[in-house]
Amino acid sequence: MRAVDAIKPHLKKGIPELGIPSLDPLIIPYAGLDTGRNFNASFKNIEIFNADEFIVDKFQADLDKVHLDIGVSFPRLRIKSQYSVNGRILFIELKGTGPADGNFTNVHASLMGNGKKIEKKGQTYLEIEDIKVEANYGKPVFLFAELFDNQEVTDQTNKIINENIEEIIKELEPVVNKVVIQIVQSLVSRVFSKYSFDELFPSA
Secondary structure, eight states: OHHHHHHGGGTTTOBGGGTBOOSTTEEEEEEEEEOSSSEEEEEEEEEEESGGGOEEEEEEEETTTTEEEEEEEEEEEEEEEEEEEEEEETTEEEEEEEEEEEEEEEEEEEEEEEEEEEEETTEEEEEEEEEEEEEEOOOOEEEETTSSSSHHHHHHHHHHHHHTHHHHHHHHHHHHHHHHHHHHHHHHHHHHHHSOHHHHOTTO
C-alpha cells in the first residue's frame, strides 16, 4: 500500500520503466462486446480519463500461493471512444457508428487473481493465470452520437438508454467484466514479466 501511494503521483504520465502506461488518459486500442444474443458492439481508440485518481480500498496478497485480493475505487472516470453497435439490448434497437462519451462516478471494483511462480533465467517470476472481477459501475451517463441519421431520434434514444442504464449494465455485466479482466491482466502481466519476484517483493 505504501508503494502504491509512493508511485501514484507518477501514474498520470505513466512509468515506462515499469511497463505502466499513462493513466490519464489510459489508451486502449480496442474492446468488443458480444452477448451472443443478437447484440454486439465494438469500441476503438478508447481513452479513459482520471484513472490515476484511483483509491486502493484493500490489498491482500498470499505470495506463497500467489493469490491477490484487491479492492479499488474510482471517484470519477470519463471514457471516450469510437463505437460501432448493432442489435437489441432490453427493448432498445441500436445500430450506428460514431463517437461515444461516458461519465462514471463512484466506481468500485474487486479484483481476485491466482497465479504461479515460474523460473526464468535463474530467477523467479510471477505469472497471473486467472483474474476475477466484481464491479459496481454506479449509474453512468452515456452519449452515443450519430446513432441514427435523424438527430431527434438519436437524442431520444440516448435519453432512453440513460433512463435504463442500470438495467442495461446488468444485462451486459458478464461481457463488460470479461473486457475489464483482459485489460487488467494485460497491465499486470507487463510488470510481472519484466521484474522478478525478488525485485517486486524484496522483503518477502
